[in-house]
Amino acid sequence: xxxxxxxxxxxxxxxxxxxxxxxxxxxxxxxxxxxxxxxxxxxxxxxxxxxxxxxxxxxxxxxxxxxxxxxxxxxxxxxxxxxxxxxxxxxxxxxxxxxxxxxxxxxxxxxxxxxxxxxxxxxxxxxxxxxxxxxxxxxxxxxxxxxxxxxxxxxxxxxxxxxxxxxxxxxxxxxxxxxxxxxxxxxxxxxxxxxxxxxxxxxxxxxxxxxxxxxxxxxxxxxxxxxxxxxxxxxxxxxxxxxxxxxxxxxxxxxxxxxxxxxxxxxxxxxxxxxx
Numbered sequence: 001x002x003x004x005x006x007x008x009x010x011x012x013x014x015x016x017x018x019x020x021x022x023x024x025x026x027x028x029x030x031x032x033x034x035x036x037x038x039x040x041x042x043x044x045x046x047x048x049x050x051x052x053x054x055x056x057x058x059x060x061x062x063x064x065x066x067x068x069x070x071x072x073x074x075x076x077x078x079x080x081x082x083x084x085x086x087x088x089x090x091x092x093x094x095x096x097x098x099x100x101x102x103x104x105x106x107x108x109x110x111x112x113x114x115x116x117x118x119x120x121x122x123x124x125x126x127x128x129x130x131x132x133x134x135x136x137x138x139x140x141x142x143x144x145x146x147x148x149x150x151x152x153x154x155x156x157x158x159x160x161x162x163x164x165x166x167x168x169x170x171x172x173x174x175x176x177x178x179x180x181x182x183x184x185x186x187x188x189x190x191x192x193x194x195x196x197x198x199x200x201x202x203x204x205x206x207x208x209x210x211x212x213x214x215x216x217x218x219x220x221x222x223x224x225x226x227x228x229x230x231x232x233x234x235x236x237x238x239x240x241x242x243x244x245x246x247x248x249x250x251x252x253x254x255x256x257x258x259x260x261x262x263x264x265x266x267x268x269x270x271x272x273x274x275x276x
Contacts, residue, residue, distance in 0.1 A: 010080035010162055012036065012062050013186055021191055022058075028198040029087075030056035037079075039066035041086035042143055042156040049088050049145045049152045060085035060190060064158070078167050081175075083159040083186045087197070090152045091205055096144070098207075099153055100254040100268065103128040103142040104222050105200050106155050110138050111225050112200075113192035114159075118181035123227035126247070126256045126272055130159075131227055134274070135174035157193065161186055223250060228272060233258060235270040243267070244275075 015034035022029040031053070038044055041059045043066075048057050063079040077084075089102065107128040114122050114130075114137075122132045130138035138159040145152045160168065160175035162184045168175065177184050204218050223229060228247045235243045235258060245260035255266040 009184070012080060013060055013190070018060075018187060018190065022194055028056050028201065029058050029194060030054050032058045033060070035059065035061045037061065037063040037065065040064060040156075041084055042141060042154050045086040045088050045154045045156075046143060046145050049147050049154060052147070052149060053088055055088055055090035055152075057088040058085060058194070077158075077160060077163055080186070081163045081167065082161050083157065083189050083193075085190065086154055086156040087194075088152060088154055089201070090150070091201075092150060094205060094207070096151055098253075099142075099144065100127075101204060101218065102153055102155060103140050104250075104254050105204055105218055106140050106142075106157065106197060107138075108218065108221050108225060109197035109200050110140070110157065110159065110193055113189065113196040114138075114176070114181075116196075117188055117192045118176050118183050120176065120179050120181050122225075124222065124225045125274065126226060126228040126250065127254070127269075132174050132179050134227075136160075136172055137174055137176070137179075159189065159193075161189065219250065219252065226250065228256065228274065232275040234273045234275055235267060236273075237267070237270045243270070247272075 013034045019032050023032050038061045041061050041064060044059045045057060061084050064084045104127055107124045107130055110130050111122045111124060114120060120132060122130045122137055125131050128140040129136055138157065141156040143154045145154055160173060162177045163175040165178060200218060229249060231247055233247045237243055243258055243265060245258040247256055248259045249257040251257055251266055255268045258265045258267060
């Protein structure tokens with residue numbers, strides 16, 4: 001029988017094997033789907049959420065043709081070269097005003113998982129880019145969805161795994177392969193990221209009605225991995241508004257605190273550039 005793929009270094013994800021590991025009673029993932037190609041896993045999970053899908057619904061793909069990141073930026077990579085998935089979360093007991101911690105939490109999960117299985121040391125650029133050697137390794141996108149059963153969150157992850165330098169746009173991105181990682185197996189990485197995310201998510205939810213990041217140690221975990229705090233930064237807040245200063249903290253609301261000559265500014269959004 002001919003191989004279903006040409007590049008032996010880039011096998012397709014096997015849904016059955018992933019389900020046997022990740023879909024278990026009492027665990028976060030309740031439904032796992034793998035598709036060969038889709039426009040956007042976030043759009044797919046959003047549609048499932050609107051149709052009543054339960055928390056823990058996960059869609060992964062071998063190729064995403066219309067992926068996007070923060071600020072509607074396009075996110076593309078060759079087939080089977082990246083880990084691209086989206087997960088539906090319904091943290092009903094946590095007030096939505098605390099949900100900005102979800103993408104930061106996901107960033108922590110990616111960093112911890114990649115450290116543990118790939119033996120590289122990524123860092124976080126606020127709010128949720130994962131950097132390796134100051135180049136982008138992974139992007140994370142959170143979308144809130146109003147569903148018939150209440151608000152939900154779709155968290156999307158796009159991790160460059162076996163992408164080569166010639167396949168990446170510009171010089172700002174990198175991949176695990178380019179960094180000489182111990183593994184570029186996407187199934188191994190998916191399991192590690194999801195299991196780490198599940199642990200951090202459970203700790204965050206344990207904050208109760210206040211949705212506090214402190215009880216589970218999330219804020220401390222984020223700060224320990226954050227490459228932005230302590231750096232001079234330039235933050236584009238709007239096309240005609242920019243802030244420059246030193247990033248000094250991430251506050252209890254997940255906002256970046258930037259110190260300028262006229263005081264501290266807590267920013268909930270913005271395009272951050274590390275000033276070299």
